[in-house]
Amino acid sequence: MERKYKLKSLNTAFSCMIVFLLHKSCLAEKICSVPSDPVTIKENNTIDAVVVHINTTTKNVTLTLTENPDNAFDLRGLDLIVKKRLDFETLLNPEALTVQIRCNKTGSKSITLSVLVQVENINDNPPSFAQSKYILDVNELTPINASVAQIEAKDDDSGVLYYALEPALNPYFRLENMYKPNILVNKTLDFDVIQQVTLTLYVQDTPPFSPPGQISFKATTTIIINIKDIDNRPPWFQPCTRISIGSAKICLSVGYKGRVNLTERQEGPLQLNPGPIYARDGDKSRNEEISYKIVRGNEDNIFQIDENTGNITMLKPADIAGPVSLTVLASQVSNRDQFASTSVNIEVMKKSRNPPKFERERYEAYVYSNSGPENMVLRDRTSNRPFRVRARDDDFANGINPDVRYEVQYSSYVNITTDGFVLLKKPVRTDSFALQVRAVDVSTGESGTAALSVVVLPPVGVQSPSEGYRAGDMALLGFVMAALLVLCLIVIGYLISRLKKRNPDTLKLSECLGPCLQHTQSTDGLRPRDSMQFTNDGFLNEAGMSRLAMRRADKRGKNQDAAPKWRMRVTPRERQKYCNSCGMRVHSNHVHRSSPALHPKAQGAKDQVRSILTKERRKDGQKMVWFKESEDSSDIEVEIIPDDIGLKHEEENEESSSLALKTSDMELSELTMMNIQDFDKQKENVSDHREPPDPDKTDQ
Numbered sequence: 001m002e003r004k005y006k007l008k009s010l011n012t013a014f015s016c017m018i019v020f021l022l023h024k025s026c027l028a029e030k031i032c033s034v035p036s037d038p039v040t041i042k043e044n045n046t047i048d049a050v051v052v053h054i055n056t057t058t059k060n061v062t063l064t065l066t067e068n069p070d071n072a073f074d075l076r077g078l079d080l081i082v083k084k085r086l087d088f089e090t091l092l093n094p095e096a097l098t099v100q101i102r103c104n105k106t107g108s109k110s111i112t113l114s115v116l117v118q119v120e121n122i123n124d125n126p127p128s129f130a131q132s133k134y135i136l137d138v139n140e141l142t143p144i145n146a147s148v149a150q151i152e153a154k155d156d157d158s159g160v161l162y163y164a165l166e167p168a169l170n171p172y173f174r175l176e177n178m179y180k181p182n183i184l185v186n187k188t189l190d191f192d193v194i195q196q197v198t199l200t201l202y203v204q205d206t207p208p209f210s211p212p213g214q215i216s217f218k219a220t221t222t223i224i225i226n227i228k229d230i231d232n233r234p235p236w237f238q239p240c241t242r243i244s245i246g247s248a249k250i251c252l253s254v255g256y257k258g259r260v261n262l263t264e265r266q267e268g269p270l271q272l273n274p275g276p277i278y279a280r281d282g283d284k285s286r287n288e289e290i291s292y293k294i295v296r297g298n299e300d301n302i303f304q305i306d307e308n309t310g311n312i313t314m315l316k317p318a319d320i321a322g323p324v325s326l327t328v329l330a331s332q333v334s335n336r337d338q339f340a341s342t343s344v345n346i347e348v349m350k351k352s353r354n355p356p357k358f359e360r361e362r363y364e365a366y367v368y369s370n371s372g373p374e375n376m377v378l379r380d381r382t383s384n385r386p387f388r389v390r391a392r393d394d395d396f397a398n399g400i401n402p403d404v405r406y407e408v409q410y411s412s413y414v415n416i417t418t419d420g421f422v423l424l425k426k427p428v429r430t431d432s433f434a435l436q437v438r439a440v441d442v443s444t445g446e447s448g449t450a451a452l453s454v455v456v457l458p459p460v461g462v463q464s465p466s467e468g469y470r471a472g473d474m475a476l477l478g479f480v481m482a483a484l485l486v487l488c489l490i491v492i493g494y495l496i497s498r499l500k501k502r503n504p505d506t507l508k509l510s511e512c513l514g515p516c517l518q519h520t521q522s523t524d525g526l527r528p529r530d531s532m533q534f535t536n537d538g539f540l541n542e543a544g545m546s547r548l549a550m551r552r553a554d555k556r557g558k559n560q561d562a563a564p565k566w567r568m569r570v571t572p573r574e575r576q577k578y579c580n581s582c583g584m585r586v587h588s589n590h591v592h593r594s595s596p597a598l599h600p601k602a603q604g605a606k607d608q609v610r611s612i613l614t615k616e617r618r619k620d621g622q623k624m625v626w627f628k629e630s631e632d633s634s635d636i637e638v639e640i641i642p643d644d645i646g647l648k649h650e651e652e653n654e655e656s657s658s659l660a661l662k663t664s665d666m667e668l669s670e671l672t673m674m675n676i677q678d679f680d681k682q683k684e685n686v687s688d689h690r691e692p693p694d695p696d697k698t699d700q
Contacts, residue, residue, distance in 0.1 A: 031111070032056050032063070032103030038096075038116040043088040044124060051080045051099075052115050060105060066112060067100035069093075073117075075101070086119050089156045094119035125156040126217030127203050133222045140189045140227050148173065150182040153203040153219055162208060166200040173199060173225065178208070183223070188247045191229035192284050199223040233282025234338040235290050235330040239274060251282065255343040259444065260314065261351040262321050269311035270303075271445075272344065277310035279330035279340065289333040295341070296327040303346070318348040347443075354394035355446035356404050356439040363389060363437070363452045367428060370459040377414065377422040377454060382472055389420045391439035391448055403443040411435030414454070428456050 033055045041051060054063060056078065063075050070091065074083045080099060088094045097117040104110040129151065136149055153161055163181040165174065172189060176182035181201060201223055206216040237253035244250075256272040269276065281288040292310040294303065305312050305328060318324070324346045331339035365377045365387040376386040393401035406416045413433055415423050422437075432455045440447040460473065 031058050031061060031105055031108060032101075032113055034101070034113045034115050038118050040118045040120055041082065041086065042120045042122055043086050043094070044122065045082055045086055047082065047084060048076070049082050051082055051117055054078045054080065054101065054103070054113065056103070058105060062104040064102045064104070065099065066102050067098060069097045069099065069117075072097075073099050080115060088119050088121040089125065091119060094121070121157055123157050123159065123205055123215050123217070127153040127155040127161050127205050127219045129153045129201075129203070129219060129221040131221060133224065136223065136225045137228050138185075138189065138225050139230055140191045141230060141232060142185050142189060144185050144188060146185050147176075148183045148185060148225065149223075150180070151201060151221065151223065152181055153221075155205050155217075157205065159205050161203050161205055164202040164208070166202065170197070170199065172197055189227050190247075190249075191227050192249070195227050195285075197225045197227070199225065229283050229285040231283055231286055231288065231332075231335060231338065234340045235279040235288075235332065236282045237277070237279045237330065237340060237342045249282075253340075253342045255345065258312075258344065258346045260318060260346060260348055262348055263317050263319060264351065265314050265317040269313055270346070272312070277305070277312065277328060277342075277344065279310070279342075281332065282338075288335070288338070290330050291333055293329045293331075294326055295329045297325050297344075312344065321348050321350065323347050349443070352395055352441065352444040352446055355444075356391040356393050356401060356441050356448040358389060358391050358437070358439065358448055358450035361450055363387070363450060365422065365452060365454050366457050367424065367454055368459055369428060369456050371424055371427070373424055373426055375424045377424065381457065387422055389416075389422070389437050389439075389450065389452070391420075393441065401441060403441050405440050405442055407438040407440060409436040409438055409449075422452070422454075428454075431456050 034052055039052050041049065051073065063078065065073065065075055068074075072082055072084055072086060074081050080101065086094070091097070095118050097119065099115040099117055101113040101115065102110055103113060134149070134151055138148055142148070153163075155161055160179070162178050163175060164178065165183070170186070172185070172187050172194065173183055174186045176184055181203070183199075199222070201221050202218060203220070204216055204218040206214055210216055233249070236251035240251035240253040242249060242251045256274070256277060258270045258272045260266050260270065277292065279290050279292070281290065291307050292305050293307065294305050294312075298304075302314060302316055302318050302324070303312050303326065304315055310328070310330070312326075326344040326346065327341055328344055329339055329341045365379065366381055367375070367377050379385045379387045389406065391401075391404055391406075392399035393404065395401070405418060406420055408414055408416050408422075411433060413425055413428055414435065415425055416437065417423065432453065434451065434453045436449055437452050438447055438449050
């Protein structure tokens with residue numbers, strides 16, 4: 001019983017002690033307190049920045065730092081501060097820095113406060129590559145999408161990096177993606193096409209399209225990729241034509257050709273076309289050693305080939321005419337699996353005894369300076385026959401060798417056809433040029449030459465400074481002139497015949513042809529022009545002046561003994577004016593019909609048009625004068641002048657009339673026509689009674 005009592009007492013005392021300690025502890029925690037959440041501070045902070053404030057419920061509390069990571073913190077009163085700049089990259093555990101503070105008070109139990117400080121990382125370091133330049137060697141047979149290299153950059157801020165490759169459109173290489181700098185092959189590499197590629201790799205610690213104002217750092221490095229040539233192509237015989245089949249490249253050779261004479265052994269290497277046998281390594285930079293061998297076609301052992309140079313020589317003469325086809329193999333010495341073959345066709349033929357020979361050693365041809373391309377060179381100056389050269393080969397019965405081909409040497413102006421015609425290639429800018437024509441027998445290789453001198457002529461119809469017109473040009477010019485002359489004579493004859501028939505339709509034509517007929521006909525006889533007179537001012541003045549000028553004293557002396565003639569003198573009327581009363585074109589002496597002072601000649605015939613045709617009885621030697629009907633006969637005054645009036649007085653009158661015609665401004669509106677009684681009869685009378693001119697009368 002007592003034992004149970006004692007145990008119960010002990011339990012009670014222990015419980016009370018625990019309760020007392022818990023009470024003391026609760027009282028101590030209430031003295032000092034800090035936030036239970038972690039406190040965050042950015043790196044590169046300012047010194048003495050407050051990290052956290054310690055809360056106290058009583059005075060006289062003493063605070064002491066018991067744990068200070070990196071010695072970076074300090075107490076300033078009730079504030080926990082940072083006493084130095086924190087660097088996220090140098091801290092051992094920047095995301096969990098624990099600071100412990102002991103809080104003491106007299107009469108109270110001290111307690112320890114824990115503050116969890118997290119340092120926030122900021123972007124304050126640029127990324128960087130390990131090297132500023134990378135040099136890579138890549139096999140040309142590296143498959144597409146294979147990785148060449150992966151070059152990464154480092155950033156102390158431990159953030160995500162973004163990569164880019166320049167040039168972005170590089171056809172041979174590309175990046176796998178912007179987050180992983182894995183360089184891949186984008187296109188088949190060919191050493192013959194590209195030997196080296198230079199790239200620039202960019203990196204930055206922010207996305208490519210970051211908002212403005214965000215801090216961003218970049219870095220670059222240069223990548224040089226050398227394409228390595230490997231032994232992947234066989235030898236190629238030269239010359240050859242390169243073709244591509246997919247990614248493979250092949251060079252095709254047309255083979256070689258040569259000629260030898262029957263029953264003759266040629267000394268030295270054979271001359272082959274297009275050249276000696278030669279093969280080179282298909283891999284351009286490797287240049288492997290090549291060896292040659294005849295593998296087929298040399299069963300009679302007539303030919304042999306040099307293993308190193310590829311020259312073919314003859315061991316013995318060929319005894320059968322015809323072609324010999326050899327197959328030659330070229331292979332690499334270091335790798336016999338790389339080889340190629342070609343054909344060598346050798347023609348065994350009878351020996352030619354005569355080379356081609358031109359008919360002349362020197363030729364001369366001609367060309368016009370205005371001739372253009374494809375115009376033929378001419379044979380001579382006087383014709384347009386083309387120039388042609390021919391070469392004979394006496395090995396043939398008719399002298400014509402079908403294997404002869406013509407060539408031009410030492411000139412860029414002309415070409416020559418297979419038939420021997422010479423054609424211009426471009427216009428000629430010189431007075432002459434010389435060249436050499438060559439005829440080649442393509443079957444034997446024999447040739448002959450001749451000199452050709454080409455003279456440049458001026459264009460057709462243009463006279464050369466040193467030469468006259470050609471005979472052909474002169475003949476053509478004479479033919480044209482004769483045709484024009486005949487045409488003119490036909491027209492003139494037709495017009496004269498129309499004039500003799502007195503066709504009124506030809507009066508206007510005679511007005512145009514009057515000066516021509518005046519100069520072409522003899523001045524001794526009467527002219528058709530004298531038998532008519534027009535009222536046109538210009539024609540009248542010209543007609544009157546020409547008649548008065550041509551009618552000289554000697555002609556009057558010759559006509560005195562002829563049949564008596566009467567001459568007419570026409571007094572021109574004044575310039576017409578307009579009448580204000582009647583609105584008609586009138587003369588200065590015009591009086592209106594309504595006026596009492598009418599013209600005397602018009603009183604008997606009012607409002608009528610009377611004819612003033614004068615039909616006097618014709619006497620011998622007189623002319624008949626016809627006038628057009630008119631209202632008023634006062635416009636023209638006609639006076640018949642007999643021929644017995646003194647010559648001197650007549651000359652003065654004629655001179656005064658000539659001066660009057662020259663100075664006056666006449667305008668006749670009606671047509672005056674003189675009809676000669678018998679033009680042909682008077683012409684005969686004048687010619688019959690014509691006397692030699694008397695100088696005495698002329699002087700008078």
